[in-house]
Amino acid sequence: MLTPTQPYVDYDDLIQEDPEFGFRINHHLYKDDEIFQQEMERIFYKGWVYIGHETEIPNPNDYVVRVMGQRPVILSRGQDGKVRVLENKCRHRGNTVCQEQRGNSKFFRCAYHGWVFSNTGELAEMTHPSNYGERMPAEGTMNLLEAPRIDSHRGFIFASLAAEGQPFKEYLGRAADYIDRYCDLAPDGEISLSAGRHGISYRGNWKMQLENLTDAYHAEYTHATALAAFAANSSAGKGKFTDRGDLEDQLSTQRDLGGGHAVLDGFALNRAQGDKLRFTGSTGTLSEEIVGKIAEREGSREKAVWLTHGGGSHITVFPNLMILWDAVRTIQPVSLHEAVIYYHPAQLKGASQEINTARIMSHQAGFGPAGFLAPDDMEMFERTQAGTVSDTDPWIYLNRGLSSQRIEKDDFGVDALTSQNLGETTQRGIWRHYKHVMSGE
Numbered sequence: 001m002l003t004p005t006q007p008y009v010d011y012d013d014l015i016q017e018d019p020e021f022g023f024r025i026n027h028h029l030y031k032d033d034e035i036f037q038q039e040m041e042r043i044f045y046k047g048w049v050y051i052g053h054e055t056e057i058p059n060p061n062d063y064v065v066r067v068m069g070q071r072p073v074i075l076s077r078g079q080d081g082k083v084r085v086l087e088n089k090c091r092h093r094g095n096t097v098c099q100e101q102r103g104n105s106k107f108f109r110c111a112y113h114g115w116v117f118s119n120t121g122e123l124a125e126m127t128h129p130s131n132y133g134e135r136m137p138a139e140g141t142m143n144l145l146e147a148p149r150i151d152s153h154r155g156f157i158f159a160s161l162a163a164e165g166q167p168f169k170e171y172l173g174r175a176a177d178y179i180d181r182y183c184d185l186a187p188d189g190e191i192s193l194s195a196g197r198h199g200i201s202y203r204g205n206w207k208m209q210l211e212n213l214t215d216a217y218h219a220e221y222t223h224a225t226a227l228a229a230f231a232a233n234s235s236a237g238k239g240k241f242t243d244r245g246d247l248e249d250q251l252s253t254q255r256d257l258g259g260g261h262a263v264l265d266g267f268a269l270n271r272a273q274g275d276k277l278r279f280t281g282s283t284g285t286l287s288e289e290i291v292g293k294i295a296e297r298e299g300s301r302e303k304a305v306w307l308t309h310g311g312g313s314h315i316t317v318f319p320n321l322m323i324l325w326d327a328v329r330t331i332q333p334v335s336l337h338e339a340v341i342y343y344h345p346a347q348l349k350g351a352s353q354e355i356n357t358a359r360i361m362s363h364q365a366g367f368g369p370a371g372f373l374a375p376d377d378m379e380m381f382e383r384t385q386a387g388t389v390s391d392t393d394p395w396i397y398l399n400r401g402l403s404s405q406r407i408e409k410d411d412f413g414v415d416a417l418t419s420q421n422l423g424e425t426t427q428r429g430i431w432r433h434y435k436h437v438m439s440g441e
């Protein structure tokens with residue numbers, strides 16, 4: 001395994017903070033294979049990663065296949081009802097044992113030589129066992145390997161392939177408040193990701209999406225066409241959606257939550273503007289149906305209005321989970337130069353079918369394969385990757401908002417490093433944490 005002491009990769013050298021030039025990162029972070037391999041080990045195999053949602057596997061024997069880093073796994077709710085993350089790797093010759101994306105099965109049968117594993121991981125049947133003679137593997141030694149740590153928060157399941165390490169609660173940190181708020185916008189206080197997912201791949205490094213979700217700066221330019229189209233059809237008022245002033249509003253903030261987690265916080269702006277579309281953005285959450293149901297749940301109409309008019313936010317949970325508007329997204333690194341983004345429409349439990357259908361339609365319009373928003377970002381990621389070939393100046397400076405950022409109480413009354421939304425406070429937070437993890441600190 002690679003170690004941080006190897007002279008070739010020095011993360012102090014690649015991610016620098018200095019009073020003279022501010023904050024800068026070296027573009028080798030996007031194009032060096034050794035770095036990619038170290039990321040898999042240190043971020044995706046040692047640390048906590050988001051793996052799936054409980055509503056994707058609600059019943060005994062339900063499963064979905066996932067990839068942790070580059071390792072294929074099965075998120076399985078066993079016959080015993082317990083959720084496990086099993087390595088999708090036969091203990092005979094190492095074939096993947098489950099090829100379907102999702103399903104319901106008590107067993108996974110390896111197609112190569114027919115070994116059968118239960119969905120709790122045990123080797124249930126070995127074909128022609130007598131041929132092993134006295135070399136027969138001992139009972140229990142050929143079970144599917146299982147992620148030693150698994151935990152969840154509001155239905156979001158995370159796992160770690162390392163037996164020991166940072167406790168889950170500490171890892172999730174301040175991201176928990178923002179996940180809670182997103183779920184609180186559902187009448188039952190829960191979301192469902194049972195509608196399925198689609199993936200879009202791009203030829204660029206996985207970290208480009210990690211940085212992009214809390215980059216409000218790009219929206220006006222990268223998504224100019226979509227914003228113009230939305231404005232033309234917006235009940236919030238023609239042209240309002242593309243007002244430069246909205247992005248420059250001081251109530252529109254971005255926050256570094258620590259631990260690599262970051263957020264675009266539109267709560268205050270949404271409440272101030274009675275926003276119908278911008279960062280509130282969760283279809284249906286301003287409807288009387290939802291406000292009324294939440295008022296009933298909370299026992300207070302005032303609280304319901306405060307919650308729903310604040311809306312959701314753009315949340316990045318390091319390293320691979322993003323939550324915004326009508327959907328949950330995951331980042332799947334494929335190789336140094338390729339990643340897949342999976343999109344899961346988020347349904348509101350307790351809401352009418354009409355609202356949940358509208359949410360899927362709205363999500364599709366923006367982030368479907370022919371959506372108005374997702375392809376714009378992918379194109380930018382590919383162009384950024386193309387630019388890394390030129391080594392003349394390898395530095396990328398992330399100094400926006402650096403001189404004006406401050407510690408400020410967020411919507412939960414907790415101090416957070418904050419700047420105006422057009423800054424790069426969130427990117428700096430992500431990179432600071434990345435450096436911490438990659439340096440093995």
Ligand code: FES
Binds near residue numbers: 090091095110113114
């Ligand atoms: S590789 Fe799975 S049974 Fe041989």
Ligand SMILES: [Fe+2]
Binds near residue numbers: 219223377
């Ligand atoms: Fe974007």
